Amino acid sequence: xxxxxxxxxxxILIGGLYGLAAAGLSLVFGVLKVLNxxxxxxxxxxxxxxxxxxxxxxxxxxxxxxLVVPLSLLTGVVLYGALFGFVVRAxxxxxxxxxxxxxxxxxxxxxxxxxRLWTADERSIVTPYGGAVITVAGLSVPVVRLLSxxxxxxxxxxxxxxxxxxxxxKAIRATAEDWQAALLTGIDVRRAYLLAFAMGTGLAxxxxxxxxVGYSVSPSIGLEWTLKALIVVVLAGLGSMIGTFVGGILLxxxxxxxxxxxxxxYREVVGLVIFVVVLCAxxxxxxxx
Amino acid sequence: xxxxxxxxxxxxxxxxxxxxxxxxxxxxxxxxxxVLNFVFLILLSITLAESWNxxxxxxxxxxxxxxxxxxxxxxxxxxxxxLGTPIFLAMLAGAAAAAVFALPIxxxxxxxRGAYFAVxxxxxxxxxxxxxxxxxxxxxxxxxxDIGTYRLSHRYYLALALASLSVVMAGLLxxxxxxxxxxxxxxDEDAAEASGVGALWLKLFALxxxxxxxxxxxxxxxxxxxxxxxxxxxSPTWTFxxxxxxxxxxxxxxxxxxxxxxxxxxxxxYLAVRWVDFHLVIFGGIFITxxxxxxxxxxxxxxxxxxxxxxx
Amino acid sequence: MQALExxxxxxxxxxxxxxxxxxxxxxxxxxxxxxxxxxxxxxxxGLLPPRAGAIRWEGEDLARVGAHxxxxxxxxxxxxxxxxxxxxxxxxxxDLGAFTPRARAVRPASLERVHALFPFLHERRRHVVRSLSGxxxxxxxxxRALMSNPRLxxxxxxxxxxxxxxxxxxxxxxxxxxxxxxxxxLVEQNVQAALTxxxxxxxxxxGRITAEGPSAxLLSDAHVRRAYLGPLATRA
Numbered sequence: 034x035x036x037x038x039x040x041x042x043x044x045i046l047i048g049g050l051y052g053l054a055a056a057g058l059s060l061v062f063g064v065l066k067v068l069n070x071x072x073x074x075x076x077x078x079x080x081x082x083x084x085x086x087x088x089x090x091x092x093x094x095x096x097x098x099x100l101v102v103p104l105s106l107l108t109g110v111v112l113y114g115a116l117f118g119f120v121v122r123a124x125x126x127x128x129x130x131x132x133x134x135x136x137x138x139x140x141x142x143x144x145x146x147x148x149r150l151w152t153a154d155e156r157s158i159v160t161p162y163g164g165a166v167i168t169v170a171g172l173s174v175p176v177v178r179l180l181s182x183x184x185x186x187x188x189x190x191x192x193x194x195x196x197x198x199x200x201x202x203k204a205i206r207a208t209a210e211d212w213q214a215a216l217l218t219g220i221d222v223r224r225a226y227l228l229a230f231a232m233g234t235g236l237a238x239x240x241x242x243x244x245x246v247g248y249s250v251s252p253s254i255g256l257e258w259t260l261k262a263l264i265v266v267v268l269a270g271l272g273s274m275i276g277t278f279v280g281g282i283l284l285x286x287x288x289x290x291x292x293x294x295x296x297x298x299y300r301e302v303v304g305l306v307i308f309v310v311v312l313c314a315x316x317x318x319x320x321x322x
Numbered sequence: 323x324x325x326x327x328x329x330x331x332x333x334x335x336x337x338x339x340x341x342x343x344x345x346x347x348x349x350x351x352x353x354x355x356x357v358l359n360f361v362f363l364i365l366l367s368i369t370l371a372e373s374w375n376x377x378x379x380x381x382x383x384x385x386x387x388x389x390x391x392x393x394x395x396x397x398x399x400x401x402x403x404x405l406g407t408p409i410f411l412a413m414l415a416g417a418a419a420a421a422v423f424a425l426p427i428x429x430x431x432x433x434x435r436g437a438y439f440a441v442x443x444x445x446x447x448x449x450x451x452x453x454x455x456x457x458x459x460x461x462x463x464x465x466x467x468d469i470g471t472y473r474l475s476h477r478y479y480l481a482l483a484l485a486s487l488s489v490v491m492a493g494l495l496x497x498x499x500x501x502x503x504x505x506x507x508x509x510d511e512d513a514a515e516a517s518g519v520g521a522l523w524l525k526l527f528a529l530x531x532x533x534x535x536x537x538x539x540x541x542x543x544x545x546x547x548x549x550x551x552x553x554x555x556x557s558p559t560w561t562f563x564x565x566x567x568x569x570x571x572x573x574x575x576x577x578x579x580x581x582x583x584x585x586x587x588x589x590x591x592y593l594a595v596r597w598v599d600f601h602l603v604i605f606g607g608i609f610i611t612x613x614x615x616x617x618x619x620x621x622x623x624x625x626x627x628x629x630x631x632x633x634x
Numbered sequence: 635m636q637a638l639e640x641x642x643x644x645x646x647x648x649x650x651x652x653x654x655x656x657x658x659x660x661x662x663x664x665x666x667x668x669x670x671x672x673x674x675x676x677x678x679x680g681l682l683p684p685r686a687g688a689i690r691w692e693g694e695d696l697a698r699v700g701a702h703x704x705x706x707x708x709x710x711x712x713x714x715x716x717x718x719x720x721x722x723x724x725x726x727x728x729d730l731g732a733f734t735p736r737a738r739a740v741r742p743a744s745l746e747r748v749h750a751l752f753p754f755l756h757e758r759r760r761h762v763v764r765s766l767s768g769x770x771x772x773x774x775x776x777x778r779a780l781m782s783n784p785r786l787x788x789x790x791x792x793x794x795x796x797x798x799x800x801x802x803x804x805x806x807x808x809x810x811x812x813x814x815x816x817x818x819x820l821v822e823q824n825v826q827a828a829l830t831x832x833x834x835x836x837x838x839x840x841g842r843i844t845a846e847g848p849s850a851x852l853l854s855d856a857h858v859r860r861a862y863l864g865p866l867a868t869r870a
Contacts, residue, residue, distance in 0.1 A: 219705035
């Protein structure tokens, strides 16, 4: 029984990162109506940025957030300006398809570059406190992963606050609801798009740092995390960051339960199956409007 | 929307078939295995790209799980063949398995809008790959007797036949009334439905053709390789390759996927020696450029250059 | 003197339409379904680019100006069907209404004005607009537009789908808004109500202006009466 509980704890710990990963994707999809399938690759890049910040600059991995988050935001601005900014000019259907294809091309390029630059090997960040574990009620909770969960939650909370109290946060939400009405309200919708995309990339970079510090990073985690984020977005629907976070945790727990029931290799499959089922049954998600 | 049966496309189609016929003489002209292997890969890629194009180019649905059908075809064909079934029948069974598997998926998935359909099929492909990798982790190898009698030329001619078949199928489909209806769906599904096009049936029809052809290609793959990991045939790389080739060549045309396949495989083989996977950086970049600037692919680029010359 | 002058030509919907709104006026644009009234308003607001012609406002041609910048210039539109942000609250709508720098400068005063006009907006400020009735939503939409501190308020079919009692409330509010110094351009299918409220009006039929003048004159015009006001008239 406690083996199962242990698995569930670990599932919750990674579930928070799933939620964070999904939040970025959800923001971009909700506002720009663009499904960026390169989102996982952006997470991967964030992970490598943290890894190299630690390896080359000697930074503490959590401290590297100070460097990686601004870098990610900047990357988002560049990607929007160079790529996605062009697709948002089309009508919704063309926009969806073209952005899907562009995201796909971007993912391929980023993945191949990562393989070329850093090889396909898995990298882990090693820290002096890396092995520390807290024991609670007979269950061991790795400190690094717990800290990651807390940070993820704080970031999501901060994001929620930004969206409700920041002038541009409200503008972003308005644009997501009805971009023409937003224009009529005096909101520069293109700038809202840019901000949302940059924030989405920033969230991806943050998630990447937390992934590489608590787990590992390699070029192939891109597709994996894109799928995780997609699963959670479809589960939780758009419109609530907290809901997305909870959805991530649910996915983590579901994976833990399925690993316990069917064995380790099928951990991945259960999430995908849930995804397909929910997609067909309720494309708007469980929490979504 | 220019009808497919215009003279330029027919000319291209004829030219391709003639080239394929000429390629039939290749094994007589050379004994070099690497040349035959290279052309084999091109022929397999042509089949794969044409199959993907049937859903994406004609109906307009982006199927990111195409590898699932390729893999299924390979799996069924390999299994039956190793049990003694003649390879032709085994491959047909593989194609049938893929098409039959596709039907319920299509019935459920075609209710989804574009992006959801794409990621849904992506997920499905991954489900299959992971499951096969867990259920059949051991490498699949031909028995020694068969290795002894392995004839590359047989595989080569089969690939040639399959590539020709895919080109002919694509051409016939494009010129048919069904093809016209599919194109109407691609342009505007609601309008097409309103004018009585029967969207779901046409989409399923295209899906069956697309996945059946992919299944045949998978069977060919299973026939060709002496040993391989069964889950490798389900790898999303096959889908991505088909996507890249089709778009770069020119989605929605008959000759586009052929052109794309030739360019893609050639450049990939050329780069593979020194820069593994770097071809993806180049092709990814070309792909993005095409999506943004030249949606018709290289085929359209050719037409534009032609127009430039005609004007001057 | 602020004045809006729009001469507009779009082969498909409108042809050679010229209208003007002077400061302090209420001008109505009436006509049947599909006459092109909405199209004209949307192009003034910047949502549709005009094929030909000019939209002159305070000496500037707005034809090429982006929609969000037009709000900054002092023109606000209340679109057809309200077009609210369904998941957001009444207060959030009013806050967003004062998005432009020009509006932010006088936000507290604007908010007071809006609350005085529509007290319910203050009472229900925490309510998500999805839960409001059509008429209440219309008040939110007008409030949102007013928060941008406009000098010209444009409304596209404000009475559509709204209970008659609330229509009266809204029209009274519009008169008061106008008295406070905001010019109003009103597109309406409810010709009686529109002509009662407005100082001047234009009649748009099949993309052309077929009549214009003081609303009192139009109310007694034979053709207008027959087409839009008589017992056999078709009114949406």
